[in-house]
Amino acid sequence: MHYSILSILTQALRGQQGWTPAWREAEPQRHYDVVIVGGGGHGLATAHYLAKEHGITRVAVLEKGYIGSGNVGRNTTIIRSNYLLPENTPFYEWSLKLWEGLERDLNYNAMVSQRGVLNLFHSDSQRDAFARRGNTMRLAGVDAELLDRDAVRALVPRLDFDNARFPIQGGLLQRRGGTARHDAVAWGFARAADKRGVDIIQNCEVTGIRTTEGRVTGVETTRGFIGAGKVGLACAGNSSRVAAMAGLRLPIESHVLQAFVSEAVKPLVKGVVTFGAGHFYVSQSDKGGLVFGGDIDGYNSYAQRGNLPTIEDVAESAMALMPGLGRLRLLRHWGGLMDMSMDGSPIIDRTPVQGLFLNAGWCYGGFKATPASGWCFAWTIAKDEPHPLNAAFRLDRFATGHVIDEKGAGAQPNLH
Numbered sequence: 001m002h003y004s005i006l007s008i009l010t011q012a013l014r015g016q017q018g019w020t021p022a023w024r025e026a027e028p029q030r031h032y033d034v035v036i037v038g039g040g041g042h043g044l045a046t047a048h049y050l051a052k053e054h055g056i057t058r059v060a061v062l063e064k065g066y067i068g069s070g071n072v073g074r075n076t077t078i079i080r081s082n083y084l085l086p087e088n089t090p091f092y093e094w095s096l097k098l099w100e101g102l103e104r105d106l107n108y109n110a111m112v113s114q115r116g117v118l119n120l121f122h123s124d125s126q127r128d129a130f131a132r133r134g135n136t137m138r139l140a141g142v143d144a145e146l147l148d149r150d151a152v153r154a155l156v157p158r159l160d161f162d163n164a165r166f167p168i169q170g171g172l173l174q175r176r177g178g179t180a181r182h183d184a185v186a187w188g189f190a191r192a193a194d195k196r197g198v199d200i201i202q203n204c205e206v207t208g209i210r211t212t213e214g215r216v217t218g219v220e221t222t223r224g225f226i227g228a229g230k231v232g233l234a235c236a237g238n239s240s241r242v243a244a245m246a247g248l249r250l251p252i253e254s255h256v257l258q259a260f261v262s263e264a265v266k267p268l269v270k271g272v273v274t275f276g277a278g279h280f281y282v283s284q285s286d287k288g289g290l291v292f293g294g295d296i297d298g299y300n301s302y303a304q305r306g307n308l309p310t311i312e313d314v315a316e317s318a319m320a321l322m323p324g325l326g327r328l329r330l331l332r333h334w335g336g337l338m339d340m341s342m343d344g345s346p347i348i349d350r351t352p353v354q355g356l357f358l359n360a361g362w363c364y365g366g367f368k369a370t371p372a373s374g375w376c377f378a379w380t381i382a383k384d385e386p387h388p389l390n391a392a393f394r395l396d397r398f399a400t401g402h403v404i405d406e407k408g409a410g411a412q413p414n415l416h
């Protein structure tokens with residue numbers, strides 16, 4: 001069913017009885033050309049682009065839970081492309097461009113909202129680093145503006161500008177950055193992939209990866225063996241566990257990251273604001289709740305729940321940046337599983353096992369990458385080689401030393 005004003009009006013006249021499910025409840029077939037493990041944003045986007053860009057439609061996405069139960073439905077929805085290093089800038093900018101056309105492409109309202117992402121700076125040296133980042137972005141054709149304190153105050157007046165420890169000096173603004181409704185992104189990709197013939201199979205956990213003479217032949221699942229010409233892993237926080245099924249040891253640690261939502265209030269924060277002197281960021285949802293997050297929990301875990309010390313830590317940073325937040329009640333919070341790579345950058349690559357491909361290591365920044373990650377992973381799987389956009393996201397860079405150390409924008413696992 002095509003979603004349009006006409007379909008909404010027609011359904012309204014018919015008492016909303018004619019809507020069809022957004023995707024089929026597919027039964028697993030014996031064999032697929034490509035099996036994607038993990039029905040998060042990246043796995044579903046990969047399936048969509050495999051079908052759309054490469055005409056590969058005998059594809060199954062296997063999800064151990066339900067679509068959106070992983071990080072894609074747990075993140076704080078920020079999208080941006082304010083990166084510094086040449087390995088990252090074109091990839092994330094391509095992602096932002098895909099976001100800009102995504103709703104038309106998927107025929108789905110993902111509530112993409114380019115309300116701006118503002119990174120605050122609190123010292124001269126931080127200002128210089130942000131000026132360098134902004135200049136690099138502009139040279140690469142990406143929008144960036146360095147704002148002074150007054151310009152920041154005009155945008156977000158309720159910050160604590162004169163905080164004795166962390167006075168706000170200014171910020172780096174990317175106006176094209178913003179937010180997107182996270183679970184709608186998963187549903188939109190699922191629906192679009194299904195429409196092109198992809199089987200989306202929920203409640204189907206992969207428990208083993210079968211190989212013969214160094215080549216993948218399929219996956220063992222809780223619903224039986226499923227044969228596959230190629231297998232793509234897009235399991236986010238479970239990447240190392242699933243890759244181990246094929247004998248691979250990944251340079252990845254899994255940690256919990258928590259998110260928080262306050263009670264709804266009138267418009268208070270216009271875009272996304274990140275604190276430059278602590279791990280804290282905040283935006284406001286369309287319903288009015290303040291959405292914020294901070295640092296990862298300091299210990300390794302595969303449990304999708306966090307712990308109290310980090311909550312205190314985040315609350316402390318919140319109070320330092322925006323003391324008024326202390327008057328709000330916290331409505332809910334939750335945790336998701338981060339696949340922390342050791343340089344904070346992702347992996348989209350082939351593996352030493354023939355026909356087995358890996359998409360992992362997104363740390364806390366993989367939501368914004370969802371469209372480009374799926375686009376590049378689909379290319380890599382279809383053509384057996386990386387696209388230039390993901391050529392640097394190699395698995396073997398941790399052995400060769402060619403790491404992509406994007407300090408200040410991505411994860412810094414060395415600090416944890």
Ligand SMILES: Cc1cc2nc3c(=O)[nH]c(=O)nc-3n(C[C@H](O)[C@H](O)[C@H](O)COP(=O)(O)OP(=O)(O)OC[C@H]3O[C@@H](n4cnc5c(N)ncnc54)[C@H](O)[C@@H]3O)c2cc1C
Pocket residue numbers: 037038039040041042043062063064065066068069070071072073074075076077078079204205206207234235236237238242257258259293334335336337338362363364365366367368369
């Ligand atoms: C609290 C929080 C805030 C975040 N904020 C942001 C943000 O603002 N901006 C941003 O860019 N990024 C953010 N992120 C990171 C981002 O959400 C992730 O990097 C990204 O969603 C990971 O890719 P995914 O969507 O494919 O992951 P997921 O949705 O986790 O998908 C992986 C799927 O694999 C499935 N799976 C695992 N093992 C198996 C198996 N054996 N068999 C079958 N299926 C399996 C899981 O159930 C899961 O559904 C945040 C994350 C969290 C938790």
